[in-house]
Every structure is written in C-alpha cells, then in structure tokens.
Amino acid sequence: MIKIAVLGYGTIGSGVVEVLETNREHITQTAGQEIEVKYVLDLRDFPGDPIQEKIVHDYEIIKNDPEIQIVVEAMGGVEPAYTFVKGALLEGKHVATSNKALVAKHGAELLEIAKEREINFLFEASVGGGIPIIRPLVTSLTADIVEEITGILNGTTNYMLTKMSTEGSDYNEVLKDAQAKGYAEADPTADVEGYDACRKIAILTSLVCGKTVDFEEIHTEGISKITPEDIAYAKAMGRSIKLLATSRGDGNGYYAMVAPFMLGEDHPLNNVNGVFNAIFVHGNMLGDAMFYGSGAGKLPTASAVAADIVDIAKHLKRNIMITYSAEKMNLLDYKQAEYAYFVRTTDSEEQVKAVFDNPALIKIKEVTGETAFVTAKMKEETYLEKAKQLSGIKQMIRVD
Amino acid sequence: MIKIAVLGYGTIGSGVVEVLETNREHITQTAGQEIEVKYVLDLRDFPGDPIQEKIVHDYEIIKNDPEIQIVVEAMGGVEPAYTFVKGALLEGKHVATSNKALVAKHGAELLEIAKEREINFLFEASVGGGIPIIRPLVTSLTADIVEEITGILNGTTNYMLTKMSTEGSDYNEVLKDAQAKGYAEADPTADVEGYDACRKIAILTSLVCGKTVDFEEIHTEGISKITPEDIAYAKAMGRSIKLLATSRGDGNGYYAMVAPFMLGEDHPLNNVNGVFNAIFVHGNMLGDAMFYGSGAGKLPTASAVAADIVDIAKHLKRNIMITYSAEKMNLLDYKQAEYAYFVRTTDSEEQVKAVFDNPALIKIKEVTGETAFVTAKMKEETYLEKAKQLSGIKQMIRVD
Incomplete structure (x- = not known):
C-alpha cells in the first residue's frame, strides 16, 4: 500500500x-x-x-x-x-x-x-x-523533431468563441454566460487575455526543446477584442476563430505566441469546439498528429x-521523466514568423491596394463602411511596417 | 552505442x-x-x-x-x-x-x-x-476504466470512403484510384473487408481489458457493399459513413465489431478524412479523448x-510494458449491443411502419423506388428479428 x-x-x-x-x-x-x-x-x-x-x-x-x-x-x-x-x-x-x-x-x-x-x-x-500530452511528448514522440506544437489550451475561451460563432452573440454576453455556467471565473483575465494558455505553451515548448522557456517572453494576445463582425467574416471565409497557443521551429529555434487565429476547414484544430482542448503536433517524420479531449473539468x-x-x-525507486533543463531557451522574435493577416480598416480599397500587393478583399452583407482583406503570407514585421501606412486599421487576426 | x-x-x-x-x-x-x-x-x-x-x-x-x-x-x-x-x-x-x-x-x-x-x-x-496510442493506453490512461475504444484504423478504406463522399464516385472507381495511388494493394481484401482493422481493434481491446481477444471472434464487415446512394442518404442526414473498429464495455465485458457506421457531425471521428486514422477513447473519469494522425505511410x-x-x-535491463495476458477474453455477443439502424428496403412505408415503431423516414431526390429509414435504438438481435418481417432489405448501416 x-x-x-x-x-x-x-x-x-x-x-x-x-x-x-x-x-x-x-x-x-x-x-x-x-x-x-x-x-x-x-x-x-x-x-x-x-x-x-x-x-x-x-x-x-x-x-x-x-x-x-x-x-x-x-x-x-x-x-x-x-x-x-x-x-x-x-x-x-x-x-x-x-x-x-x-x-x-x-x-x-x-x-x-x-x-x-x-x-x-x-x-x-x-x-x-485530461488529455494525455506530456507523457506522449516525452515518451512517444522521441524519434521526431517537433517542428510545431499548437494547441487550443484554454477551455473557457474556446467555449466563448464557439458560442460567439454558433449564436452570433458578442464578447460580453458570452463572458456572462460562461461565468454563469462556471466556465469562467469572476475575474476572467487569466483566461480571456491568454495568460493561462501562455503558461501551458511555455511548458510544452520547454518539453519539446529540452530547455526552459520563460513564459513572460511569449507574445500573448487574448480574445477580448474579437467581435461578432470578425466571426461573421470568418464564417464567410469558411474559417473559424480560435485562440491558439503555438510554437514553431525553423531549425534555429522556436517562435512562440498566444493569439486568436483564423483556421481553415482542413486544419485539425478547426473542429475543436466548446470546452474541449486539443494539441496539434507536427513531427518531421510523423507528420501531423493531434490529441483531443477534455482540457479542464x-x-x-x-x-x-x-x-x-x-x-x-x-517507479518508486526510479526517476522516469527526461524532460527539460534550467538552461534558458531563447525564443526567436515572433515578428519574424510568417503568416497571412486578416485586416479590417476604414481605409478605402484603393488605399489598401496601394500598400498591400493583391490583398484578397472580403465583403459580407453584415458589415459595411470598411475594407476587409487578407494579405499574402509575410513576416509580421513586414506586415506591421506596411500597416503603418494605413490609418484606420481596427482589427488584425492572423490566418493559418 | x-x-x-x-x-x-x-x-x-x-x-x-x-x-x-x-x-x-x-x-x-x-x-x-x-x-x-x-x-x-x-x-x-x-x-x-x-x-x-x-x-x-x-x-x-x-x-x-x-x-x-x-x-x-x-x-x-x-x-x-x-x-x-x-x-x-x-x-x-x-x-x-x-x-x-x-x-x-x-x-x-x-x-x-x-x-x-x-x-x-x-x-x-x-x-x-505513427499515432501514439499503445503507449498512452498503457501508461497514461491507467486511472480510467475504458468504456469505449473506437477507431478509424484503416487508411485505405477511409481514403476510399472520403473520396466516395467528396466525389460521388462508386466503390469500384475509388478502389482503382486507391490502387493507382498505392494506397490499396492489388489484392485489397485485407483492407476493404475490414480484416486489417479487425486485428488492430483486437490488439487495442486486449490492451484495455488485460487479456487476449481472439480477432477471429470479432464480427467484421467491410466497405465493399457501400454505394453512392448510401453516401447520398448519409449526406442528407448530415452524417458521414466511416469504417469503425469498435469495442464497448458494459461492465460485464466488451462488444467488439468492425463495420461501416453513420456518424453525426458531433462525433469526434466524423471529421477524420483521407488516409488519416484516429482513435476515440471514452474513459469513465476522463470522458472523451481522441488521438489523430497518419495511420500508415x-x-x-x-x-x-x-x-x-x-x-x-x-530500458535495456528492464521490462516496461504491463500489457495483456494469454488468458482469453470472451467477447460479449455483438448482437446484444444497441444501435440505431439505417435501412433501405423495397418494402413500402406501410410495411416498414407495421414492423418498426416510428421509423424516421429519409427521402432524397437522388434515390426513388425504395423506403429508407432509421430505426429507434435497439439491440441488433431485436433489429434482426424485426428485419425478417421485411422482404426487400438491401442495406443496413449502424448509426452512432
């Protein structure tokens, strides 16, 4: 005993x-x-x-x-x-x-x-x-170089985004609903601003790279600025908006970030709804894998x-986890990672086209009086430089 | 070294x-x-x-x-x-x-x-x-009683069913395509008749119950009888048809089966397409979990x-897997498991209604001259007894 x-x-x-x-x-x-x-x-x-x-x-x-x-x-x-x-x-x-x-x-x-x-x-x-992820990372994905690990790691925000998507309700309504159901705390900051997911992706990244990632160095955005209009655009594009916590390696290190992303129908995380969590892993030999289940409760x-x-x-007499050391893992500058960007601005189509090459314009009947578009894939640094030339940007969501 | x-x-x-x-x-x-x-x-x-x-x-x-x-x-x-x-x-x-x-x-x-x-x-x-499933089952799901383990365990048939669904093509066409792409062998029997998936669910069930399941005792059906009409009905019902290999426990033992099933949009395996595999696990404490990835290649x-x-x-000097014994696990009679059943028959609606209480009739414009319906949930034995009273049944697919 x-x-x-x-x-x-x-x-x-x-x-x-x-x-x-x-x-x-x-x-x-x-x-x-x-x-x-x-x-x-x-x-x-x-x-x-x-x-x-x-x-x-x-x-x-x-x-x-x-x-x-x-x-x-x-x-x-x-x-x-x-x-x-x-x-x-x-x-x-x-x-x-x-x-x-x-x-x-x-x-x-x-x-x-x-x-x-x-x-x-x-x-x-x-x-x-409840999702087995740490033990599989440490004991099963040992022959692979993990090139990406991306998760929906916070059930509260995933519940809220799912509800915004299915019911068209706004952020404050779904937050109240989530609080009433016990999914969100009275002070929801840690969940909705991404701090909870940030700590979790820091742990996963540390496991993957064998050194300690300082969670305070991870660029973190929450979901509090996501509006029903953003969701409507996403739907028109056949996409969902998910709060992702992601680390991607390029051979020299990892880019880590917590932020809302627009995912396409083919993305394995696109169908992860409600309070469920999932972790997507791409190994250089394994290819894509995903672990799905109850992320809280x-x-x-x-x-x-x-x-x-x-x-x-x-294993009472034996240390079994080979994990990560105290040596610090320096993350790469997230602004060097490449994405496409969904942007909403009060600038005109002409102004947008003068700045971004071939923006994919998105028009939906629910929203007028603005220009919405998706850029080509580029470094975030490049996007930010270009975006400075527009004066009316009110939203940017990365597209994956 | x-x-x-x-x-x-x-x-x-x-x-x-x-x-x-x-x-x-x-x-x-x-x-x-x-x-x-x-x-x-x-x-x-x-x-x-x-x-x-x-x-x-x-x-x-x-x-x-x-x-x-x-x-x-x-x-x-x-x-x-x-x-x-x-x-x-x-x-x-x-x-x-x-x-x-x-x-x-x-x-x-x-x-x-x-x-x-x-x-x-x-x-x-x-x-x-490549999906980590055996090690997670043996080392991570140890505090749970696994009440169900159900997988899409054969990439060939999942590719074929996905292609039938997206392109409306028939079984023989997609088989030729799968063979041309190297996904199916010249003699495709082991894949398309479910024998491959049968061996895999026998292994998973043995791991879950700690005794040996004889794969020859698992009721096994393949996909060779699935037609474009079945797929059209499934789509009209918002469902997909997947070849599942499944074991479900009821406290007394496990019902195991390999057969095509109609899955609803909410089922975690519904979105597993192409050559991908996935394993769904329900633990009595964990709830639902799923492991997804490249099942072959x-x-x-x-x-x-x-x-x-x-x-x-x-672990060169140490045995690490606590797995299953040679003692035989007697499976429960699969005919005692309960499902709803999608049925197509040349019998009339009246004849169907005389046999099944409140069948949910399905009508689609692509198919005429038959009666299609979904039964209430019942034991397969009961379904089979009732089905004997109809003379024109040409298809039955379990609904999950």
Whole structure:
C-alpha cells in the first residue's frame, strides 16, 4: 500500500480523491498496489464529508510523515505550492501536480531535485487537463523533431468563441454566460487575455526543446477584442476563430505566441469546439498528429493526476521523466514568423491596394463602411511596417 | 552505442533506417546513446544503396550475434516473423515491431517471454501507424476504466470512403484510384473487408481489458457493399459513413465489431478524412479523448518504430510494458449491443411502419423506388428479428 497526501480539497483535489475511490480496484491493479489517501491539506473543514477525518491544516504533518510517499499538489498558484512541493521533494517524496503556474515558473528546478533524488515530479494535468500530452511528448514522440506544437489550451475561451460563432452573440454576453455556467471565473483575465494558455505553451515548448522557456517572453494576445463582425467574416471565409497557443521551429529555434487565429476547414484544430482542448503536433517524420479531449473539468483533470500517481507507484525507486533543463531557451522574435493577416480598416480599397500587393478583399452583407482583406503570407514585421501606412486599421487576426 | 538489426527492407524497414539516419543527432540525445543499424535482413540485394553492405540473407547471423541488442521486425505477416521474433526474444534481444498480424496472433506469448527475460517487446506502430496510442493506453490512461475504444484504423478504406463522399464516385472507381495511388494493394481484401482493422481493434481491446481477444471472434464487415446512394442518404442526414473498429464495455465485458457506421457531425471521428486514422477513447473519469494522425505511410509508421527503439534503449535491463495476458477474453455477443439502424428496403412505408415503431423516414431526390429509414435504438438481435418481417432489405448501416 502506498500512502499519499492531497494538498487542496478544491475542484481538482476532491476530484483526485473521487477518481481514486471510484476506480479503486482498477487502479490497485494498474499501480500494482493499493493507493490510500492518508491526509488532505486544506484551510477549511468539511464536516459531514468522509474526508473530514483526513483533513489537516498544517503542512508540516505531511512533510514529516515518513509514511507519505506521494504528495499531490492541487492548490494552484505559485505560493505556497512551490514551497510545499519543493519541501516534499527534498524529503524524498514524489509529487504529482496539476499546477501550470508552478510548472511554468519552477518546473526545471523541481525536475532537477526529483532527478537528483531518483524520485519523480510529474505534471500531466498541468496542460490539456485530461488529455494525455506530456507523457506522449516525452515518451512517444522521441524519434521526431517537433517542428510545431499548437494547441487550443484554454477551455473557457474556446467555449466563448464557439458560442460567439454558433449564436452570433458578442464578447460580453458570452463572458456572462460562461461565468454563469462556471466556465469562467469572476475575474476572467487569466483566461480571456491568454495568460493561462501562455503558461501551458511555455511548458510544452520547454518539453519539446529540452530547455526552459520563460513564459513572460511569449507574445500573448487574448480574445477580448474579437467581435461578432470578425466571426461573421470568418464564417464567410469558411474559417473559424480560435485562440491558439503555438510554437514553431525553423531549425534555429522556436517562435512562440498566444493569439486568436483564423483556421481553415482542413486544419485539425478547426473542429475543436466548446470546452474541449486539443494539441496539434507536427513531427518531421510523423507528420501531423493531434490529441483531443477534455482540457479542464474536475474528473478529466483528476484522471490525469491519478494516472501520474499510478506511474509514480510503478517507479518508486526510479526517476522516469527526461524532460527539460534550467538552461534558458531563447525564443526567436515572433515578428519574424510568417503568416497571412486578416485586416479590417476604414481605409478605402484603393488605399489598401496601394500598400498591400493583391490583398484578397472580403465583403459580407453584415458589415459595411470598411475594407476587409487578407494579405499574402509575410513576416509580421513586414506586415506591421506596411500597416503603418494605413490609418484606420481596427482589427488584425492572423490566418493559418 | 546500441547495435540493432532490421528485418525486412520494404516500406517500413527502409523507413526506420531513414528516420534513424535523418534524426540521428536528436535520437542519440533522446535515447541516451547512439543507435547503429548493423544488419538489414532481406531476401533481395540493394546494389548501389548504402544499405547494401549491411544486408544479410540469413537470419541466424543476426540471432547469433551477441552485439545485436534490438531486433526491428518490419516484414509483416505471421511467418517467418513469429519464428524470428520469438527466437530473438529467447536470445535476450529486445524486439520492436510494426506487425499487427503478429501481435494479434502471438502478442501475449511474446510479451510473456519478454517479461520473463526482463527485456521488451514493443509494437506501437502495429496500430494507428505513427499515432501514439499503445503507449498512452498503457501508461497514461491507467486511472480510467475504458468504456469505449473506437477507431478509424484503416487508411485505405477511409481514403476510399472520403473520396466516395467528396466525389460521388462508386466503390469500384475509388478502389482503382486507391490502387493507382498505392494506397490499396492489388489484392485489397485485407483492407476493404475490414480484416486489417479487425486485428488492430483486437490488439487495442486486449490492451484495455488485460487479456487476449481472439480477432477471429470479432464480427467484421467491410466497405465493399457501400454505394453512392448510401453516401447520398448519409449526406442528407448530415452524417458521414466511416469504417469503425469498435469495442464497448458494459461492465460485464466488451462488444467488439468492425463495420461501416453513420456518424453525426458531433462525433469526434466524423471529421477524420483521407488516409488519416484516429482513435476515440471514452474513459469513465476522463470522458472523451481522441488521438489523430497518419495511420500508415513509410515515415510516420517508421517514426513510431523508432520511438519504440528509443524506449528500449532507455530500458535495456528492464521490462516496461504491463500489457495483456494469454488468458482469453470472451467477447460479449455483438448482437446484444444497441444501435440505431439505417435501412433501405423495397418494402413500402406501410410495411416498414407495421414492423418498426416510428421509423424516421429519409427521402432524397437522388434515390426513388425504395423506403429508407432509421430505426429507434435497439439491440441488433431485436433489429434482426424485426428485419425478417421485411422482404426487400438491401442495406443496413449502424448509426452512432
């Protein structure tokens, strides 16, 4: 029997307890032995909940109990999660976490401590919720040079964009709806401005290139400026608008970015709707692959954490993840990456044509009094230079 | 340095050599040491090809060379692959194979030998080509009870069905086109009659339930009876027709089947077109997930074999796959599984209504002189009983 402690009895923490309980017999079989939750750390009490007898308010109890072999961190945020996780690893306890903020900020250091001590620091649930992506990247896509990894990594914004597309409603309406349904938080900034997706693509890029990507260096745009008019144009073009978190390599390094993109019908991510997430990977030998599933939610995310617990149970004496080092990965300037650009401006067609060669003009009956067009593919730097010559640009969305 | 031998220099075997060569530096890094191809076994010679100096015609040379630590089997077919692979494992050599026929027939025995000797028998490429599915099933979906695993597992038939749908052409035309493009073999039976997909779903089901599923017990239908009229009806219903290989559990066991299905727009497999493959998994905690990519083709498949080689290189002294036993898994009778059924018959509407309660009639302008309808959801056994009361049924396709 392996005894574990769960830090935080919120959505994910209580989900982990539920998964371990519901699938007890199956997990005992896959893990090779029984997994028992000995403690749950939370500031609150849960009178009436069977978990109450396991609740502790003092982390030291967990840290100092030699019976605890695995600590599950499900608190979120950098502190005190970082202090607790580092403390657990230094005590020789394995850690599984769903905490993207922690991994994006301190992943390399925590991996290094785990490696030194021949224990494990696993974080499958930190990206893509229940979708297996970190383990496949590290253990399955090992013979490929990953030339692109692009994900729809935030369920809240994907739900909102899908709803804007199916119902024609505007950003503020769908935000209220998402908040009412519990998909968006009262302060939705981290989701809608792309900060959540930014941390996740930083983690994926670090895994792909073997060094640490600083998430603060990733150019990040959210969806708050997307309007029903943009969606109408996209539909007329047979495209969807998705918030992508993307890294592309060109042999010299990676361009990383979080921003809304217009995707064509053939793009594997085009049909990923609602709260679902998906990660598209292009390997130089594999070609295109995609991993799709529930990117958030209590049980899917908890299922990924529980799978990490099982993996740890099978490797109690052995470090299994070869991942990324603390060495910094310098990203390439995103303005050197090439896209086509969808642009809406109050400038006239003639003015547009004087600046951009052969712009593909888009006219839809829903919107008048402006010029909308798609440029040829060019470096963003080039686009920005040209765009300076127009005075009325009100929207630019990259086209992939 | 690890020395390996490749059995068979056909599409996959030469692909493995190419992947190892193209990504040499990267693979040396992920594997922790260099991988060198010492021998390639083939009946043919390849004068002028740099591989020629490594060609051997006698398997005994490989089997008896203690320097060879990994044997890559890329010959296909059960014999002599089985004899060679078993011989290699008994000599303590690891094996990676792309051979679904071998794995479906002898997987449990070969896994058992590998386990006893603390070596590895890996076969990621045997299902879904380059798509990572076997390793994720075994190492990532460990906390879930897999209630359904359903795949588009044959690229040839998916290409043909996609082409029938986009171009309205008939089965024989698209078969000729697929043969001309090299997607279908001169004798296309294994693909078009579903035998290839049958072996693959047998392997996936064995992995999910931990026991051996006999592929000969899986009810298997192909696509050779699908007509342009069926496709026209499907389109009118907003559906696609896909050859699915599916296993569904009901707590007592699994129903397995290979057959054409009509899928709705919301089904994650609905948009998998052309030669692409995808595997849909439903876990009791995870919910829906999907793995998508190139299900065949030289380099994608070889990339999966090469990933197995890397995994073996990292586990030279250790058996890593906990998979399935030789114990037989008795499948449930597929006639007890429940679907709705799309039916075309020369019986009149009145006759149909006398037999099926509230059939959903489908009328399209392209087809006259028949009655087409979708039944309510019912056990196949029930459907078959009712269908006996009609005399003119010319098509039945399950609806999912």
